Amino acid sequence: MALLQFTEKGIFCERANVYIDPWKPVDYAIITHAHADHSRWGNKFYLSHHLSKPIIQHRLGSDIHIESMEYLEKRTIHGVSFSFYPAGHIIGSAQVRVEYKGEVWVASGDYKLEDDGFASPFEPIKCNTFITECTFGLPVFQWQNQKEVFDDINKWWKKNQEEDKVTILTGYSLGKAQRLIQGIDPSIGKIFTHGAIEKTNEIIRNMGVKLNQTTYVNSEISKSAYRGALIIAPPSALGTSWQKKFQPFEVGNASGWMKLRGPRRRRSLDRGFVLSDHADWDGLNAAIKATACEKVIVTHGYTNIFSKWLNDQGIETQIEATAFEAEGIENTDKNNAE
Amino acid sequence: MKDFVQLFTQLDQTTKTLKKVAALVDYFNKANDKDKLWTIAILSHRRPKRSVRTSLLRAWAASAANVPPWLFEESYHIVGDLAETMALMHPNLESKHDKSLSEWIEFIIDLKNLEDEHPTESEDVLATKKEKVRWAWNQLDETERFIFNKLMTGSWRVGVSQKLMTRALARHSGIDENTLSHRLMGNWRAETSSYHQLIIATDPADKISQPYPFYLAYGLEIKIEELGKPNEWLAERKWDGIRGQLIIRENQLFLWSRGEELVTDKFPEFEILTEVLPNGTVIDGEIIAYQDNQPLGFNVLQSRIGRKNVSKSILDKAPVIMIAYDLLELNGKDIRESSLQYRRQELVRLVDNAASEKLLISELVEFKEWKDLLKERADSRKYHAEGLMLKNKSGTYKVGRKKGDWWKWKIDPLTIDAVLLYAMRGHGRRANLYTDYTFAVWKGKELVPFAKAYSGLTDKEINEVDAFVKRNTIDRFGPVRSVKPDLVFEIAFEGIARSSRHKSGVALRFPRMFRWRKDKPAKEANTLEDLEKLLNLYG
Ligand SMILES: [Zn+2]
Ligand SMILES: [Zn+2]
Numbered sequence: 038m039a040l041l042q043f044t045e046k047g048i049f050c051e052r053a054n055v056y057i058d059p060w061k062p063v064d065y066a067i068i069t070h071a072h073a074d075h076s077r078w079g080n081k082f083y084l085s086h087h088l089s090k091p092i093i094q095h096r097l098g099s100d101i102h103i104e105s106m107e108y109l110e111k112r113t114i115h116g117v118s119f120s121f122y123p124a125g126h127i128i129g130s131a132q133v134r135v136e137y138k139g140e141v142w143v144a145s146g147d148y149k150l151e152d153d154g155f156a157s158p159f160e161p162i163k164c165n166t167f168i169t170e171c172t173f174g175l176p177v178f179q180w181q182n183q184k185e186v187f188d189d190i191n192k193w194w195k196k197n198q199e200e201d202k203v204t205i206l207t208g209y210s211l212g213k214a215q216r217l218i219q220g221i222d223p224s225i226g227k228i229f230t231h232g233a234i235e236k237t238n239e240i241i242r243n244m245g246v247k248l249n250q251t252t253y254v255n256s257e258i259s260k261s262a263y264r265g266a267l268i269i270a271p272p273s274a275l276g277t278s279w280q281k282k283f284q285p286f287e288v289g290n291a292s293g294w295m296k297l298r299g300p301r302r303r304r305s306l307d308r309g310f311v312l313s314d315h316a317d318w319d320g321l322n323a324a325i326k327a328t329a330c331e332k333v334i335v336t337h338g339y340t341n342i343f344s345k346w347l348n349d350q351g352i353e354t355q356i357e358a359t360a361f362e363a364e365g366i367e368n369t370d371k372n373n374a375e
Numbered sequence: 376m377k378d379f380v381q382l383f384t385q386l387d388q389t390t391k392t393l394k395k396v397a398a399l400v401d402y403f404n405k406a407n408d409k410d411k412l413w414t415i416a417i418l419s420h421r422r423p424k425r426s427v428r429t430s431l432l433r434a435w436a437a438s439a440a441n442v443p444p445w446l447f448e449e450s451y452h453i454v455g456d457l458a459e460t461m462a463l464m465h466p467n468l469e470s471k472h473d474k475s476l477s478e479w480i481e482f483i484i485d486l487k488n489l490e491d492e493h494p495t496e497s498e499d500v501l502a503t504k505k506e507k508v509r510w511a512w513n514q515l516d517e518t519e520r521f522i523f524n525k526l527m528t529g530s531w532r533v534g535v536s537q538k539l540m541t542r543a544l545a546r547h548s549g550i551d552e553n554t555l556s557h558r559l560m561g562n563w564r565a566e567t568s569s570y571h572q573l574i575i576a577t578d579p580a581d582k583i584s585q586p587y588p589f590y591l592a593y594g595l596e597i598k599i600e601e602l603g604k605p606n607e608w609l610a611e612r613k614w615d616g617i618r619g620q621l622i623i624r625e626n627q628l629f630l631w632s633r634g635e636e637l638v639t640d641k642f643p644e645f646e647i648l649t650e651v652l653p654n655g656t657v658i659d660g661e662i663i664a665y666q667d668n669q670p671l672g673f674n675v676l677q678s679r680i681g682r683k684n685v686s687k688s689i690l691d692k693a694p695v696i697m698i699a700y701d702l703l704e705l706n707g708k709d710i711r712e713s714s715l716q717y718r719r720q721e722l723v724r725l726v727d728n729a730a731s732e733k734l735l736i737s738e739l740v741e742f743k744e745w746k747d748l749l750k751e752r753a754d755s756r757k758y759h760a761e762g763l764m765l766k767n768k769s770g771t772y773k774v775g776r777k778k779g780d781w782w783k784w785k786i787d788p789l790t791i792d793a794v795l796l797y798a799m800r801g802h803g804r805r806a807n808l809y810t811d812y813t814f815a816v817w818k819g820k821e822l823v824p825f826a827k828a829y830s831g832l833t834d835k836e837i838n839e840v841d842a843f844v845k846r847n848t849i850d851r852f853g854p855v856r857s858v859k860p861d862l863v864f865e866i867a868f869e870g871i872a873r874s875s876r877h878k879s880g881v882a883l884r885f886p887r888m889f890r891w892r893k894d895k896p897a898k899e900a901n902t903l904e905d906l907e908k909l910l911n912l913y914g
Contacts, residue, residue, distance in 0.1 A: 176440055177453075179467055296463065299801075301387075302534070305390050307389060341851075
């Protein structure tokens with residue numbers, strides 16, 4: 038019996054009767070991170086990292102039965118030990134290390150290798166089998182380091198400010214938005230947030246995590262206060278009447294998909310910034326190498342292509358279908374993974 | 376190349392016309408004449424000749440990126456643009472050169488020139504080319520690499536029309552916009568011209584082939600009665616062929632298509648007109664297939680387009696004539712500012728005197744009241760015409776697409792309800808989305824593909840269909856997926872003809888998606904029989 042199996046409900050450890058990121062309701066769910074496609078509704082019991090817990094509770098209701106633990110703590114169930122390792126994807130995101138009698142599997146959820154200064158940085162784990170996403174599993178996806186991207190964003194904001202315009206920058210509400218708030222130079226001007234993002238910020242600040250100051254956009258603020266300021270909004274706010282009231286503005290989006298000219302031009306954006314919370318091509322390959330694993334299982338993204346590449350490299354790889362959001366170029370709207 | 380990169384980035388980053396023009400003016404003010412000329416050339420689709428086959432470039436790009444060819448191809452399918460794929464995949468480097476745009480283009484032209492010293496593509500030449508291209512990639516940063524690759528590989532839509540470029544150039548040079556657009560037409564090449572010669576110098580002798588910009592009509596948007604008095608207008612058929620401009624100067628004939636392509640060689644039957652039309656004549660007309668006093672369908676003409684050599688048998692099978700609409704130059708004088716009434720009068724005189732079976736006048740459709748035209752319009756398909764053209768008798772001949780004096784009044788398209796069968800990823804702005812579709816109709820229990828279409832949907836609908844395709848894929852063949860036959864679309868088209876090249880036996884003229892029939896289940900889509908009925912009626 039394999040330590041982890043892919044069933045119609047999720048990634049299943051039969052020996053412990055536990056699921057990781059299940060997409061159908063189960064009794065015991067271990068959650069890698071608080072994005073909606075990885076922490077779903079309806080499970081009887083949840084186990085997550087401390088920093089994911091309040092966010093999951095906010096999304097799924099405070100009455101869910103949830104416990105949390107720190108990175109590198111262990112919980113043993115029927116002889117199988119489970120622990121969290123930082124995944125570097127968003128705040129509280131974890132890889133789940135599963136060990137039974139010396140055999141180690143890692144379900145990595147979503148991850149990125151670059152330390153963004155906000156999420157705990159990714160740590161490679163030696164294992165026998167590594168379960169990985171490959172959202173950006175093509176060699177055309179190579180990220181710049183985030184300092185350069187933030188330099189560009191700062192420059193853009195300053196220029197808009199000189200032209201007395203409002204700067205609207207979009208990124209999904211949990212993860213990207215906070216990374217932007219933390220990475221952009223706050224001395225340039227005032228940072229406002231869309232309601233959906235400020236909710237998340239509030240939860241994060243309540244956990245005692247430091248986050249640059251933001252002001253929630255509301256009707257009591259006079260229109261002129263937004264001139265020269267920055268507003269962080271979810272992509273779903275694009276093209277709505279909410280957005281229109283800020284005229285004159287410039288709109289940008291921060292996402293890994295902005296690497297491609299097609300998606301960049303398709304959304305009527307003034308600027309696209311390449312900033313992703315997922316690993317790029319080199320990142321995926323480096324992460325896999327660092328595990329020294331014998332086998333890789335790819336779950337979502339360009340699975341056919343990436344698994345063929347790995348097999349060609351002599352790394353045994355198989356594809357397993359999951360309900361995690363895959364070809365996500367257009368669905369940045371879901372307050373969710375890219 | 377820094378200035379050009381900045382221009383390209385600015386054009387790429389905005390959808391606003393004003394900003395684009397401002398960026399162009401700014402660039403023209405800074406750039407030297409050579410760079411300006413090349414920029415004008417690039418933006419009017421005149422690139423340097425291809426110096427390296429794309430199959431070689433692909434192979435070199437894959438090896439520079441350390442990936443196998445299959446992975447390069449898969450990535451290309453997803454990115455949807457070859458130059459971009461090669462640029463993104465290359466290890467990312469800092470820019471370390473100070474070459475200008477025109478110097479890089481000369482670099483590319485020099486690659487081509489390597490072949491002159493060694494007549495064939497010998498291994499030596501290929502090895503040198505490879506070394507040089509790889510060297511170039513290592514000098515350039517990502518955006519520069521993209522631009523370099525675009526210059527190497529061909530078709531490049533920068534997202535700025537020739538009209539906007541001309542407007543910016545007019546502002547930069549102080550030369551009137553219409554004058555400029557005339558100067559920019561024709562057969563010039565940046566390799567052999569100069570900025571001064573092309574833009575500044577007036578009427579050099581080598582401009583005898585120079586066409587005028589076409590006047591293009593918008594579709595009629597108002598009720599026809601609102602055009603005013605019927606006697607101030609004339610009506611003619613909108614022929615379904617290739618709009619062309621016929622030029623006779625210094626005993627030579629030049630034929631231009633609307634796409635600003637010189638097509639003289641493709642239609643040798645017009646050569647004879649040099650004997651019957653005076654020098655200094657420019658006629659705007661429609662090239663159509665025509666035999667036994669009858670227009671033939673567009674598909675007959677289509678059989679000639681795209682062929683390198685016009686053989687004797689093609690000339691027999693698809694004979695063409697020109698139907699003359701308008702006269703732009705008379706006795707060497709530009710008469711576009713005269714009234715249509717005058718121009719037409721002179722045109723009739725010329726065509727009559729020419730007495731050639733290759734040049735016919737576009738006959739007027741007689742009408743006293745607007746309602747008389749309703750029936751005429753409805754009869755269009757009988758003439759293989761697309762509808763009617765309405766022109767104000769006192770109007771001048773304008774530049775480009777303008778409202779007011781000319782309107783096209785097309786017939787409603789034919790339509791059929793069809794099932795989406797295959798989807799392919801689009802290119803450019805639509806890269807990475809499934810936007811190019813193949814549609815089928817029923818033949819018993821089987822679906823027979825009969826048309827490809829990619830236009831007519833809104834962006835929102837495209838996203839919806841894209842999501843459907845990704846969720847309902849049955850099979851994959853490279854960039855193409857077969858999908859569950861569930862979605863029904865009303866396909867509109869302008870004409871239908873029998874075709875042995877298509878599995879369905881029919882070829883459609885300009886098929887596009889007219890409406891998404893969300894109300895219709897797939898089994899209620901039309902049948903091959905329905906299609907054949909249309910073929911018998913209109914084919
Ligand atoms: Zn995910
Ligand atoms: Zn995620």
